[in-house]
Amino acid sequence: MFVWGSFGAVALAIVVEITLLRLRTLRIRHQINDSRVDRQVNDR
Amino acid sequence: MKSAPDVALGPVQSGKGDPGEAEVAPEQGFMRAIARDTRLAFRSKGEVIQALVFFVVVVSLFPLAIGPETALLKRIAPGVVWVAALLSVLLTLPRLFASDYQDGTLEQLMLSPFPLPVMVAGKMGAHWLVSGLPLALIAPLLGLQFGLDSRELGVLVASLILGTPILSMLGAIGAALTLGVRGGSILVALLILPLYIPVLIFGAGAVETVAAGLDYGANLSLLGAGLLIGGLTTPFAVAAAVKISLD
Amino acid sequence: MNIYKYASPATFYPLAGRLIPWFAVLAAMLAAVGLYLGLYLAPPDFQQGEVYRIIFIHVPTAWMAMIIYLVMAAYGVMALSFNARLSSMMMEALAPTGAMFTVLALWTGALWGKPTWGAYWVWDARMTSTLILLFLYVGYIALTHAIEDKKRADKAGALLVIVGSVNVPIIYFSVKWWNTLHQGASVSVTSGSKMASMMALGMLVMALACWMYAIAVALARVRAIIIERELENGGAANWLNTLNTQDKRQLTR
Numbered sequence: 001m002f003v004w005g006s007f008g009a010v011a012l013a014i015v016v017e018i019t020l021l022r023l024r025t026l027r028i029r030h031q032i033n034d035s036r037v038d039r040q041v042n043d044r
Numbered sequence: 045m046k047s048a049p050d051v052a053l054g055p056v057q058s059g060k061g062d063p064g065e066a067e068v069a070p071e072q073g074f075m076r077a078i079a080r081d082t083r084l085a086f087r088s089k090g091e092v093i094q095a096l097v098f099f100v101v102v103v104s105l106f107p108l109a110i111g112p113e114t115a116l117l118k119r120i121a122p123g124v125v126w127v128a129a130l131l132s133v134l135l136t137l138p139r140l141f142a143s144d145y146q147d148g149t150l151e152q153l154m155l156s157p158f159p160l161p162v163m164v165a166g167k168m169g170a171h172w173l174v175s176g177l178p179l180a181l182i183a184p185l186l187g188l189q190f191g192l193d194s195r196e197l198g199v200l201v202a203s204l205i206l207g208t209p210i211l212s213m214l215g216a217i218g219a220a221l222t223l224g225v226r227g228g229s230i231l232v233a234l235l236i237l238p239l240y241i242p243v244l245i246f247g248a249g250a251v252e253t254v255a256a257g258l259d260y261g262a263n264l265s266l267l268g269a270g271l272l273i274g275g276l277t278t279p280f281a282v283a284a285a286v287k288i289s290l291d
Numbered sequence: 292m293n294i295y296k297y298a299s300p301a302t303f304y305p306l307a308g309r310l311i312p313w314f315a316v317l318a319a320m321l322a323a324v325g326l327y328l329g330l331y332l333a334p335p336d337f338q339q340g341e342v343y344r345i346i347f348i349h350v351p352t353a354w355m356a357m358i359i360y361l362v363m364a365a366y367g368v369m370a371l372s373f374n375a376r377l378s379s380m381m382m383e384a385l386a387p388t389g390a391m392f393t394v395l396a397l398w399t400g401a402l403w404g405k406p407t408w409g410a411y412w413v414w415d416a417r418m419t420s421t422l423i424l425l426f427l428y429v430g431y432i433a434l435t436h437a438i439e440d441k442k443r444a445d446k447a448g449a450l451l452v453i454v455g456s457v458n459v460p461i462i463y464f465s466v467k468w469w470n471t472l473h474q475g476a477s478v479s480v481t482s483g484s485k486m487a488s489m490m491a492l493g494m495l496v497m498a499l500a501c502w503m504y505a506i507a508v509a510l511a512r513v514r515a516i517i518i519e520r521e522l523e524n525g526g527a528a529n530w531l532n533t534l535n536t537q538d539k540r541q542l543t544r
Contacts, residue, residue, distance in 0.1 A: 017391055021512055234429065288447050
Protein backbone atom coordinates (compact mmCIF):
# COMPACT_ATOMS: atom_id res chain seq x y z
CA MET A 1 0.00 0.00 0.00
CA PHE A 2 2.83 2.38 0.86
CA VAL A 3 4.54 1.51 -2.41
CA TRP A 4 1.39 2.24 -4.40
CA GLY A 5 0.84 5.43 -2.43
CA SER A 6 4.30 6.63 -3.39
CA PHE A 7 4.35 5.72 -7.07
CA GLY A 8 0.72 6.71 -7.45
CA ALA A 9 1.38 10.13 -5.96
CA VAL A 10 4.25 10.70 -8.36
CA ALA A 11 2.13 9.63 -11.33
CA LEU A 12 -0.71 11.87 -10.18
CA ALA A 13 1.63 14.83 -9.73
CA ILE A 14 3.03 14.35 -13.23
CA VAL A 15 -0.46 14.15 -14.75
CA VAL A 16 -1.54 17.29 -12.90
CA GLU A 17 1.57 19.21 -13.93
CA ILE A 18 1.30 18.26 -17.59
CA THR A 19 -2.43 19.07 -17.61
CA LEU A 20 -1.85 22.49 -16.10
CA LEU A 21 0.90 23.17 -18.60
CA ARG A 22 -1.35 22.05 -21.46
CA LEU A 23 -4.12 24.38 -20.25
CA ARG A 24 -1.62 27.21 -20.09
CA THR A 25 -0.48 26.75 -23.67
CA LEU A 26 -4.07 26.42 -24.86
CA ARG A 27 -4.93 29.70 -23.17
CA ILE A 28 -1.99 31.35 -24.90
CA ARG A 29 -3.11 30.03 -28.28
CA HIS A 30 -6.56 31.50 -27.71
CA GLN A 31 -5.01 34.81 -26.81
CA ILE A 32 -2.89 34.79 -29.95
CA ASN A 33 -5.81 33.88 -32.15
CA ASP A 34 -7.91 36.57 -30.50
CA SER A 35 -5.28 39.19 -31.14
CA ARG A 36 -5.08 37.97 -34.71
CA VAL A 37 -8.84 38.37 -35.21
CA ASP A 38 -8.59 41.81 -33.64
CA ARG A 39 -5.92 42.78 -36.07
CA GLN A 40 -7.87 41.50 -39.04
CA VAL A 41 -10.92 43.45 -37.91
CA ASN A 42 -8.81 46.52 -37.48
CA ASP A 43 -7.27 46.09 -40.89
CA ARG A 44 -10.69 46.12 -42.45
CA MET B 45 29.91 44.64 21.04
CA LYS B 46 30.29 45.82 17.48
CA SER B 47 31.46 42.54 16.05
CA ALA B 48 29.08 42.58 13.11
CA PRO B 49 29.77 46.08 11.85
CA ASP B 50 33.54 45.71 12.14
CA VAL B 51 33.47 42.49 10.22
CA ALA B 52 31.19 43.95 7.62
CA LEU B 53 33.69 46.64 6.90
CA GLY B 54 36.53 44.28 6.16
CA PRO B 55 36.28 43.66 2.42
CA VAL B 56 35.36 47.20 1.60
CA GLN B 57 38.45 48.57 3.23
CA SER B 58 40.69 46.12 1.47
CA GLY B 59 38.96 46.81 -1.83
CA LYS B 60 39.80 49.90 -3.77
CA GLY B 61 38.44 53.08 -2.31
CA ASP B 62 37.65 56.04 -4.48
CA PRO B 63 41.08 57.29 -5.59
CA GLY B 64 39.80 60.71 -6.62
CA GLU B 65 38.43 61.49 -3.20
CA ALA B 66 41.04 60.30 -0.79
CA GLU B 67 39.33 62.00 2.12
CA VAL B 68 36.20 59.90 1.80
CA ALA B 69 37.19 56.77 3.69
CA PRO B 70 34.66 53.96 3.54
CA GLU B 71 34.59 53.54 7.30
CA GLN B 72 33.48 57.13 7.58
CA GLY B 73 30.39 56.41 5.56
CA PHE B 74 29.82 53.33 7.64
CA MET B 75 30.02 55.25 10.89
CA ARG B 76 27.78 57.96 9.50
CA ALA B 77 25.15 55.45 8.42
CA ILE B 78 25.24 53.80 11.83
CA ALA B 79 25.08 57.09 13.68
CA ARG B 80 22.25 58.40 11.56
CA ASP B 81 20.11 55.29 11.78
CA THR B 82 20.66 54.79 15.49
CA ARG B 83 19.81 58.39 16.18
CA LEU B 84 16.68 58.12 14.08
CA ALA B 85 15.66 54.94 15.86
CA PHE B 86 16.16 56.38 19.30
CA ARG B 87 14.29 59.50 18.36
CA SER B 88 11.21 57.33 17.96
CA LYS B 89 11.87 55.28 21.07
CA GLY B 90 8.45 53.71 20.82
CA GLU B 91 9.42 51.29 18.10
CA VAL B 92 12.56 50.07 19.83
CA ILE B 93 10.69 49.48 23.06
CA GLN B 94 7.73 47.88 21.31
CA ALA B 95 9.93 45.22 19.73
CA LEU B 96 11.52 44.54 23.08
CA VAL B 97 8.16 44.27 24.83
CA PHE B 98 6.94 41.98 22.06
CA PHE B 99 9.94 39.74 22.72
CA VAL B 100 9.22 39.61 26.46
CA VAL B 101 5.50 39.00 25.98
CA VAL B 102 5.99 36.17 23.50
CA VAL B 103 8.44 34.44 25.81
CA SER B 104 6.06 34.89 28.76
CA LEU B 105 3.22 33.31 26.80
CA PHE B 106 4.87 29.92 26.76
CA PRO B 107 4.67 29.12 30.49
CA LEU B 108 1.01 30.15 30.35
CA ALA B 109 0.39 27.82 27.43
CA ILE B 110 2.44 24.89 28.67
CA GLY B 111 2.15 25.10 32.45
CA PRO B 112 4.49 26.12 35.25
CA GLU B 113 6.40 22.83 35.44
CA THR B 114 9.97 23.95 36.06
CA ALA B 115 11.82 21.05 34.49
CA LEU B 116 9.88 21.31 31.26
CA LEU B 117 10.22 25.09 31.09
CA LYS B 118 13.95 24.86 31.66
CA ARG B 119 14.20 22.41 28.79
CA ILE B 120 12.30 24.50 26.26
CA ALA B 121 13.75 27.85 27.39
CA PRO B 122 16.54 28.10 24.77
CA GLY B 123 14.20 27.35 21.90
CA VAL B 124 11.49 29.66 23.18
CA VAL B 125 13.83 32.60 23.69
CA TRP B 126 15.41 32.07 20.28
CA VAL B 127 12.15 31.75 18.39
CA ALA B 128 10.85 34.88 20.11
CA ALA B 129 14.06 36.73 19.19
CA LEU B 130 13.67 35.59 15.58
CA LEU B 131 10.10 36.88 15.38
CA SER B 132 10.96 40.11 17.12
CA VAL B 133 13.77 40.86 14.67
CA LEU B 134 11.50 39.89 11.81
CA LEU B 135 8.92 42.44 12.92
CA THR B 136 11.48 45.23 12.93
CA LEU B 137 12.85 44.48 9.44
CA PRO B 138 10.53 46.79 7.48
CA ARG B 139 11.99 49.64 9.54
CA LEU B 140 15.39 49.03 7.92
CA PHE B 141 14.67 50.53 4.51
CA ALA B 142 10.98 51.37 4.22
CA SER B 143 11.02 54.98 5.43
CA ASP B 144 14.23 55.73 3.55
CA TYR B 145 12.64 54.23 0.45
CA GLN B 146 9.52 56.34 0.80
CA ASP B 147 11.21 59.69 1.33
CA GLY B 148 13.88 59.09 -1.30
CA THR B 149 16.81 58.88 1.12
CA LEU B 150 17.72 55.50 -0.27
CA GLU B 151 18.28 56.92 -3.74
CA GLN B 152 20.40 59.65 -2.20
CA LEU B 153 22.38 56.94 -0.47
CA MET B 154 23.14 55.32 -3.82
CA LEU B 155 24.48 58.63 -5.09
CA SER B 156 26.62 59.28 -2.04
CA PRO B 157 30.41 59.15 -2.42
CA PHE B 158 30.54 56.09 -0.17
CA PRO B 159 30.17 52.65 -1.71
CA LEU B 160 26.64 51.32 -1.29
CA PRO B 161 27.70 48.08 0.47
CA VAL B 162 29.37 50.19 3.17
CA MET B 163 26.27 52.27 3.67
CA VAL B 164 23.92 49.29 3.90
CA ALA B 165 26.40 47.61 6.25
CA GLY B 166 26.08 50.68 8.44
CA LYS B 167 22.32 50.45 8.30
CA MET B 168 22.46 46.78 9.22
CA GLY B 169 24.76 47.54 12.12
CA ALA B 170 22.39 50.21 13.37
CA HIS B 171 19.48 47.83 13.00
CA TRP B 172 21.28 45.32 15.16
CA LEU B 173 22.17 47.92 17.77
CA VAL B 174 18.54 48.93 18.22
CA SER B 175 16.70 45.65 17.67
CA GLY B 176 19.14 42.76 18.18
CA LEU B 177 21.39 43.86 21.02
CA PRO B 178 18.54 44.86 23.38
CA LEU B 179 17.13 41.33 23.06
CA ALA B 180 20.46 39.83 24.10
CA LEU B 181 20.67 42.20 27.05
CA ILE B 182 17.21 41.43 28.39
CA ALA B 183 17.41 37.68 27.69
CA PRO B 184 19.07 36.79 31.04
CA LEU B 185 16.02 38.10 32.85
CA LEU B 186 13.77 35.86 30.81
CA GLY B 187 16.17 32.97 31.24
CA LEU B 188 15.92 33.36 35.00
CA GLN B 189 12.15 33.04 34.78
CA PHE B 190 12.66 29.74 33.02
CA GLY B 191 15.11 28.54 35.69
CA LEU B 192 18.34 28.65 33.69
CA ASP B 193 21.50 28.79 35.80
CA SER B 194 24.23 31.38 35.40
CA ARG B 195 26.35 29.31 33.00
CA GLU B 196 23.41 28.71 30.72
CA LEU B 197 22.45 32.36 30.91
CA GLY B 198 25.94 33.32 29.84
CA VAL B 199 25.83 31.03 26.83
CA LEU B 200 22.33 32.28 25.97
CA VAL B 201 23.53 35.87 25.91
CA ALA B 202 26.65 34.92 23.95
CA SER B 203 24.62 33.00 21.39
CA LEU B 204 22.21 35.92 21.00
CA ILE B 205 25.03 38.43 20.62
CA LEU B 206 26.67 36.27 17.95
CA GLY B 207 23.42 35.25 16.27
CA THR B 208 21.21 38.33 16.15
CA PRO B 209 23.60 40.25 13.84
CA ILE B 210 23.18 37.41 11.34
CA LEU B 211 19.43 37.87 11.64
CA SER B 212 19.83 41.55 10.82
CA MET B 213 22.08 40.74 7.86
CA LEU B 214 19.89 38.10 6.27
CA GLY B 215 16.77 40.09 7.09
CA ALA B 216 18.19 43.11 5.31
CA ILE B 217 18.28 41.11 2.08
CA GLY B 218 14.60 40.26 2.39
CA ALA B 219 13.69 43.80 3.40
CA ALA B 220 15.56 45.24 0.43
CA LEU B 221 14.07 42.79 -2.07
CA THR B 222 10.49 43.49 -1.00
CA LEU B 223 10.71 47.29 -0.93
CA GLY B 224 7.43 48.78 -2.06
CA VAL B 225 5.92 45.38 -2.81
CA ARG B 226 2.31 44.80 -1.82
CA GLY B 227 1.97 42.58 1.26
CA GLY B 228 5.68 43.03 1.85
CA SER B 229 5.86 42.18 5.54
CA ILE B 230 4.36 38.71 5.26
CA LEU B 231 6.47 38.13 2.16
CA VAL B 232 9.63 39.01 4.08
CA ALA B 233 8.70 36.40 6.67
CA LEU B 234 8.22 33.81 3.94
CA LEU B 235 11.55 34.63 2.30
CA ILE B 236 13.69 35.05 5.35
CA LEU B 237 12.46 32.62 8.00
CA PRO B 238 13.81 29.57 6.10
CA LEU B 239 17.21 31.27 5.96
CA TYR B 240 17.03 31.93 9.70
CA ILE B 241 16.70 28.26 10.54
CA PRO B 242 20.43 27.44 10.78
CA VAL B 243 20.93 30.40 13.13
CA LEU B 244 18.05 29.16 15.25
CA ILE B 245 19.47 25.65 15.37
CA PHE B 246 22.97 26.67 16.39
CA GLY B 247 21.81 29.43 18.74
CA ALA B 248 19.32 27.35 20.67
CA GLY B 249 21.64 24.36 20.29
CA ALA B 250 24.44 26.15 22.14
CA VAL B 251 22.25 26.68 25.22
CA GLU B 252 20.85 23.16 25.02
CA THR B 253 24.30 21.60 24.91
CA VAL B 254 25.51 23.56 27.91
CA ALA B 255 22.33 22.59 29.77
CA ALA B 256 23.07 18.96 28.95
CA GLY B 257 26.58 19.39 30.31
CA LEU B 258 28.20 19.04 26.90
CA ASP B 259 30.67 21.22 25.08
CA TYR B 260 28.86 24.24 23.66
CA GLY B 261 31.92 25.65 21.91
CA ALA B 262 31.14 24.13 18.53
CA ASN B 263 27.72 25.78 18.32
CA LEU B 264 29.08 29.17 19.27
CA SER B 265 31.99 28.82 16.85
CA LEU B 266 29.57 27.99 14.06
CA LEU B 267 27.55 31.07 14.91
CA GLY B 268 30.76 33.08 14.92
CA ALA B 269 31.74 31.65 11.56
CA GLY B 270 28.30 32.48 10.22
CA LEU B 271 28.70 36.00 11.55
CA LEU B 272 32.06 36.41 9.81
CA ILE B 273 30.88 35.01 6.49
CA GLY B 274 27.65 36.95 6.71
CA GLY B 275 29.48 40.15 7.52
CA LEU B 276 31.79 39.70 4.55
CA THR B 277 29.12 38.81 2.02
CA THR B 278 25.68 40.14 2.95
CA PRO B 279 26.48 43.87 2.51
CA PHE B 280 27.11 43.15 -1.15
CA ALA B 281 23.95 41.08 -1.48
CA VAL B 282 21.90 43.78 0.24
CA ALA B 283 23.45 46.48 -1.95
CA ALA B 284 22.56 44.43 -5.03
CA ALA B 285 19.02 43.94 -3.71
CA VAL B 286 18.62 47.69 -3.08
CA LYS B 287 19.80 48.41 -6.62
CA ILE B 288 17.36 45.88 -8.05
CA SER B 289 14.49 47.38 -6.10
CA LEU B 290 15.30 50.96 -7.05
CA ASP B 291 15.90 50.38 -10.76
CA MET C 292 27.43 26.59 -34.42
CA ASN C 293 27.08 29.55 -32.17
CA ILE C 294 25.38 28.57 -28.93
CA TYR C 295 25.02 32.18 -27.86
CA LYS C 296 22.50 32.55 -30.63
CA TYR C 297 20.11 30.51 -28.53
CA ALA C 298 20.36 32.86 -25.56
CA SER C 299 17.71 34.96 -27.25
CA PRO C 300 14.14 33.92 -26.46
CA ALA C 301 13.08 34.23 -30.09
CA THR C 302 15.66 31.73 -31.31
CA PHE C 303 15.40 29.53 -28.28
CA TYR C 304 11.66 29.14 -28.67
CA PRO C 305 11.72 26.90 -31.77
CA LEU C 306 14.77 25.01 -30.51
CA ALA C 307 12.96 24.18 -27.28
CA GLY C 308 9.97 23.06 -29.30
CA ARG C 309 12.10 20.61 -31.25
CA LEU C 310 13.86 19.28 -28.15
CA ILE C 311 10.78 18.64 -26.00
CA PRO C 312 9.62 15.44 -27.77
CA TRP C 313 13.09 13.89 -27.47
CA PHE C 314 13.31 14.53 -23.76
CA ALA C 315 9.73 13.39 -23.23
CA VAL C 316 10.31 10.11 -25.08
CA LEU C 317 13.59 9.53 -23.23
CA ALA C 318 11.82 10.17 -19.93
CA ALA C 319 9.10 7.68 -20.73
CA MET C 320 11.54 5.01 -21.88
CA LEU C 321 13.86 5.44 -18.91
CA ALA C 322 10.91 5.42 -16.52
CA ALA C 323 9.68 2.17 -18.06
CA VAL C 324 13.10 0.55 -17.71
CA GLY C 325 13.55 1.93 -14.20
CA LEU C 326 10.15 0.74 -13.03
CA TYR C 327 10.80 -2.69 -14.51
CA LEU C 328 14.13 -2.85 -12.68
CA GLY C 329 12.80 -1.49 -9.42
CA LEU C 330 9.39 -3.07 -9.16
CA TYR C 331 9.94 -6.37 -10.96
CA LEU C 332 13.56 -7.45 -11.25
CA ALA C 333 14.84 -6.25 -7.90
CA PRO C 334 14.12 -8.86 -5.20
CA PRO C 335 12.38 -7.82 -1.99
CA ASP C 336 14.66 -6.69 0.83
CA PHE C 337 15.13 -9.35 3.47
CA GLN C 338 14.51 -6.85 6.27
CA GLN C 339 12.05 -4.35 4.86
CA GLY C 340 10.23 -6.55 2.37
CA GLU C 341 8.49 -4.81 -0.51
CA VAL C 342 8.28 -1.41 1.14
CA TYR C 343 11.89 -0.58 0.35
CA ARG C 344 10.91 -0.22 -3.32
CA ILE C 345 9.73 3.28 -2.44
CA ILE C 346 13.35 4.39 -2.49
CA PHE C 347 13.38 3.86 -6.28
CA ILE C 348 11.14 6.89 -6.53
CA HIS C 349 12.00 8.62 -3.25
CA VAL C 350 15.72 9.02 -3.83
CA PRO C 351 15.41 10.36 -7.40
CA THR C 352 12.75 12.89 -6.37
CA ALA C 353 14.89 14.04 -3.45
CA TRP C 354 17.86 14.42 -5.78
CA MET C 355 15.79 16.39 -8.25
CA ALA C 356 14.45 18.64 -5.51
CA MET C 357 17.97 19.65 -4.61
CA ILE C 358 19.51 19.69 -8.10
CA ILE C 359 16.75 21.82 -9.62
CA TYR C 360 17.34 24.42 -6.94
CA LEU C 361 21.05 24.43 -7.72
CA VAL C 362 20.35 24.69 -11.45
CA MET C 363 18.07 27.63 -10.68
CA ALA C 364 20.88 29.23 -8.70
CA ALA C 365 23.24 28.75 -11.65
CA TYR C 366 20.69 30.40 -13.95
CA GLY C 367 20.36 33.11 -11.32
CA VAL C 368 24.07 33.85 -11.53
CA MET C 369 23.80 34.05 -15.30
CA ALA C 370 20.69 36.20 -15.10
CA LEU C 371 22.38 38.72 -12.83
CA SER C 372 25.83 38.78 -14.38
CA PHE C 373 24.88 38.77 -18.07
CA ASN C 374 21.49 40.37 -17.65
CA ALA C 375 20.10 37.37 -19.55
CA ARG C 376 16.33 37.36 -19.83
CA LEU C 377 16.19 33.74 -20.89
CA SER C 378 17.99 32.62 -17.73
CA SER C 379 15.36 34.31 -15.59
CA MET C 380 12.65 32.66 -17.63
CA MET C 381 14.29 29.28 -17.13
CA MET C 382 14.31 29.91 -13.39
CA GLU C 383 10.64 30.73 -13.50
CA ALA C 384 10.01 27.61 -15.58
CA LEU C 385 11.95 25.32 -13.25
CA ALA C 386 10.55 26.53 -9.93
CA PRO C 387 7.14 24.79 -10.05
CA THR C 388 8.72 21.50 -11.13
CA GLY C 389 11.32 21.77 -8.38
CA ALA C 390 8.65 22.47 -5.80
CA MET C 391 6.65 19.50 -7.08
CA PHE C 392 9.64 17.18 -6.73
CA THR C 393 10.25 18.49 -3.22
CA VAL C 394 6.66 17.75 -2.22
CA LEU C 395 6.98 14.30 -3.76
CA ALA C 396 10.25 13.66 -1.93
CA LEU C 397 8.55 14.55 1.37
CA TRP C 398 5.47 12.50 0.54
CA THR C 399 7.34 9.38 -0.53
CA GLY C 400 9.71 9.81 2.39
CA ALA C 401 6.79 9.90 4.79
CA LEU C 402 5.28 6.77 3.23
CA TRP C 403 8.63 5.03 3.51
CA GLY C 404 9.13 6.20 7.08
CA LYS C 405 5.82 4.91 8.40
CA PRO C 406 6.51 1.19 7.90
CA THR C 407 10.26 1.53 8.41
CA TRP C 408 10.51 3.86 11.39
CA GLY C 409 6.92 3.71 12.60
CA ALA C 410 6.19 7.38 11.99
CA TYR C 411 5.21 9.42 8.95
CA TRP C 412 7.24 12.37 10.03
CA VAL C 413 10.46 12.39 11.99
CA TRP C 414 12.33 15.59 12.75
CA ASP C 415 15.59 14.43 11.40
CA ALA C 416 18.09 16.46 9.43
CA ARG C 417 17.20 15.40 5.92
CA MET C 418 13.46 15.59 6.14
CA THR C 419 13.66 18.92 7.91
CA SER C 420 16.06 20.38 5.40
CA THR C 421 13.94 19.12 2.50
CA LEU C 422 11.03 20.93 4.11
CA ILE C 423 13.17 24.07 4.29
CA LEU C 424 13.97 23.58 0.61
CA LEU C 425 10.24 23.58 -0.11
CA PHE C 426 9.93 26.86 1.79
CA LEU C 427 12.72 28.26 -0.37
CA TYR C 428 10.89 27.29 -3.57
CA VAL C 429 7.65 28.77 -2.25
CA GLY C 430 9.50 31.94 -1.25
CA TYR C 431 10.92 32.33 -4.76
CA ILE C 432 7.53 31.79 -6.39
CA ALA C 433 5.81 34.16 -3.95
CA LEU C 434 8.42 36.89 -4.47
CA THR C 435 8.42 36.75 -8.26
CA HIS C 436 4.62 36.81 -8.32
CA ALA C 437 4.36 39.67 -5.82
CA ILE C 438 6.58 42.04 -7.83
CA GLU C 439 4.67 43.40 -10.79
CA ASP C 440 7.58 44.79 -12.76
CA LYS C 441 8.85 41.71 -14.59
CA LYS C 442 12.42 42.91 -14.86
CA ARG C 443 12.66 43.58 -11.15
CA ALA C 444 10.91 40.31 -10.31
CA ASP C 445 13.48 38.43 -12.40
CA LYS C 446 16.46 39.99 -10.70
CA ALA C 447 15.00 39.83 -7.19
CA GLY C 448 14.16 36.16 -7.70
CA ALA C 449 17.65 35.45 -9.00
CA LEU C 450 19.27 37.09 -5.99
CA LEU C 451 16.97 35.27 -3.59
CA VAL C 452 17.75 31.89 -5.09
CA ILE C 453 21.49 32.56 -5.04
CA VAL C 454 21.28 33.50 -1.36
CA GLY C 455 19.04 30.51 -0.68
CA SER C 456 21.40 28.10 -2.41
CA VAL C 457 23.84 28.75 0.41
CA ASN C 458 21.33 26.72 2.37
CA VAL C 459 21.71 23.65 0.18
CA PRO C 460 25.24 22.78 1.38
CA ILE C 461 23.95 23.24 4.91
CA ILE C 462 21.52 20.44 4.14
CA TYR C 463 24.43 18.08 3.74
CA PHE C 464 26.29 19.60 6.64
CA SER C 465 23.30 19.26 8.94
CA VAL C 466 23.09 15.56 8.18
CA LYS C 467 26.43 15.15 9.88
CA TRP C 468 25.66 17.66 12.56
CA TRP C 469 22.58 16.04 13.96
CA ASN C 470 23.35 12.38 14.14
CA THR C 471 19.84 11.09 13.97
CA LEU C 472 17.61 8.38 12.66
CA HIS C 473 18.07 8.85 8.96
CA GLN C 474 20.33 6.40 7.20
CA GLY C 475 23.66 7.87 6.18
CA ALA C 476 23.73 7.16 2.47
CA SER C 477 20.51 5.97 0.92
CA VAL C 478 22.19 3.13 -0.92
CA SER C 479 23.35 1.54 2.32
CA VAL C 480 19.82 0.18 2.90
CA THR C 481 20.81 -2.82 0.89
CA SER C 482 22.33 -6.06 1.93
CA GLY C 483 24.40 -8.14 -0.44
CA SER C 484 26.42 -6.68 -3.27
CA LYS C 485 24.43 -8.23 -6.11
CA MET C 486 21.22 -6.62 -4.95
CA ALA C 487 23.01 -3.39 -4.19
CA SER C 488 24.17 -3.05 -7.78
CA MET C 489 20.67 -3.80 -9.03
CA MET C 490 19.24 -1.19 -6.72
CA ALA C 491 21.84 1.39 -7.63
CA LEU C 492 21.12 0.79 -11.31
CA GLY C 493 17.36 1.08 -10.78
CA MET C 494 17.74 4.31 -8.86
CA LEU C 495 20.12 5.71 -11.45
CA VAL C 496 17.75 4.95 -14.30
CA MET C 497 14.82 6.43 -12.40
CA ALA C 498 16.88 9.52 -11.59
CA LEU C 499 17.72 9.93 -15.28
CA ALA C 500 14.03 9.57 -16.12
CA CYS C 501 13.24 12.33 -13.64
CA TRP C 502 15.95 14.50 -15.21
CA MET C 503 14.55 14.06 -18.69
CA TYR C 504 11.02 14.72 -17.46
CA ALA C 505 12.11 17.87 -15.64
CA ILE C 506 13.93 19.15 -18.74
CA ALA C 507 10.96 18.44 -21.01
CA VAL C 508 8.49 20.12 -18.68
CA ALA C 509 10.77 23.10 -18.04
CA LEU C 510 11.26 23.61 -21.78
CA ALA C 511 7.52 23.43 -22.39
CA ARG C 512 6.90 25.90 -19.60
CA VAL C 513 9.61 28.28 -20.72
CA ARG C 514 7.97 28.37 -24.16
CA ALA C 515 4.73 29.39 -22.51
CA ILE C 516 6.52 32.03 -20.46
CA ILE C 517 8.28 33.44 -23.53
CA ILE C 518 5.01 33.98 -25.35
CA GLU C 519 3.15 35.22 -22.30
CA ARG C 520 5.73 37.93 -21.83
CA GLU C 521 5.63 38.86 -25.49
CA LEU C 522 1.86 39.12 -25.29
CA GLU C 523 2.16 41.35 -22.26
CA ASN C 524 4.56 43.61 -24.08
CA GLY C 525 2.21 43.71 -27.04
CA GLY C 526 5.02 42.67 -29.33
CA ALA C 527 3.77 39.17 -29.94
CA ALA C 528 2.61 39.87 -33.49
CA ASN C 529 6.00 41.05 -34.67
CA TRP C 530 7.84 38.42 -32.78
CA LEU C 531 5.66 35.63 -34.13
CA ASN C 532 6.61 36.65 -37.63
CA THR C 533 10.23 35.87 -36.85
CA LEU C 534 9.34 32.24 -36.33
CA ASN C 535 9.33 29.90 -39.27
CA THR C 536 6.00 28.75 -40.61
CA GLN C 537 6.09 25.32 -39.02
CA ASP C 538 6.57 26.75 -35.54
CA LYS C 539 3.86 29.26 -36.16
CA ARG C 540 1.40 26.61 -37.25
CA GLN C 541 2.30 24.54 -34.24
CA LEU C 542 1.66 27.53 -32.03
CA THR C 543 -1.69 28.73 -33.34
CA ARG C 544 -3.19 25.44 -34.33
